[in-house]
């Protein structure tokens with residue numbers, strides 16, 4: 001049977017934090033979770049956009065429990081400012097959805113000197129997850145969902161090119177950031193397992209969905225390349241965030257080529273499962289960010 005968000009159990013009492021929740025897949029994920037009575041924290045880099053997204057959801061779901069959080073993943077300092085406040089507040093968090101992302105921006109660096117896509121899509125989420133992990137550990141349902149992409153299949157980790165050391169190639173750089181996300185998700189699950197913890201780390205991809213992702217490249221392209229609207233694109237995330245899933249699961253649409261369809265186990269490039277690369281990437285992130293996980 002094709003899985004849809006209608007099948008999500010009541011999520012009362014659970015808190016989800018979704019990065020990049022003001023538009024695209026993150027917004028649709030937030031909307032569907034709000035419909036199921038979850039407490040949803042919409043995170044993003046723009047407060048006005050978050051306020052507007054919260055109002056749109058509140059109009060559609062008047063009983064929605066919504067908060068907003070300004071977190072700019074382009075900056076380690078900004079992520080730390082948010083997480084310090086959140087941890088100090090003592091508020092619970094059950095599910096962190098690492099959804100925010102950029103694709104094909106002009107060549108440039110994050111605030112900390114990483115190639116922008118690597119900085120936002122991977123480094124920002126690495127730091128966010130590490131610093132929220134103490135809160136996730138306290139939850140009975142602790143889970144981290146990280147969005148990757150079919151682009152991970154062509155992605156390779158190049159330790160000599162995280163900071164634009166090589167001439168910018170948009171496909172290569174985006175692919176690197178998205179395979180890093182998938183490698184991170186698996187390595188996190190390995191480390192949680194080794195520590196005896198019960199937080200789940202899982203990953204998903206949305207096929208090819210109509211969102212604002214190509215806004216800085218060729219925004220009009222999305223009309224021709226997208227196979228699903230943003231709402232259906234969010235199904236993989238919603239499944240990974242709410243259903244009982246196997247460890248090391250990677251969920252994507254089940255249609256031909258995984259471009260569209262309904263949530264199912266997706267193809268994982270063997271490279272992404274390589275534990276040795278996982279160890280090396282983890283060590284790099286620890287060293288470069290100065291942030292470590294406490295399992």
Ligand SMILES: NC(=O)c1ccc[n+]([C@@H]2O[C@H](COP(=O)([O-])OP(=O)(O)OC[C@H]3O[C@@H](n4cnc5c(N)ncnc54)[C@H](OP(=O)(O)O)[C@@H]3O)[C@@H](O)[C@H]2O)c1
Pocket residue numbers: 019020021022023024025026043044045046049071072073074098099100101102103120121147148149150205206207208209210211212213214233
């Ligand atoms: N759409 C697809 O077909 C597709 C395919 C494969 C994977 N994905 C992945 O799906 C995820 C969601 O993308 P989308 O398609 O929904 O794109 P989108 O419509 O462009 O949404 C991206 C979200 O990320 C936020 N964001 C960007 N930079 C940020 C930063 N520095 N700090 C915090 N938030 C930031 C954006 O906020 P602003 O609006 O303020 O910029 C926006 O809310 C991404 O990880 C993407 O790689 C998408």
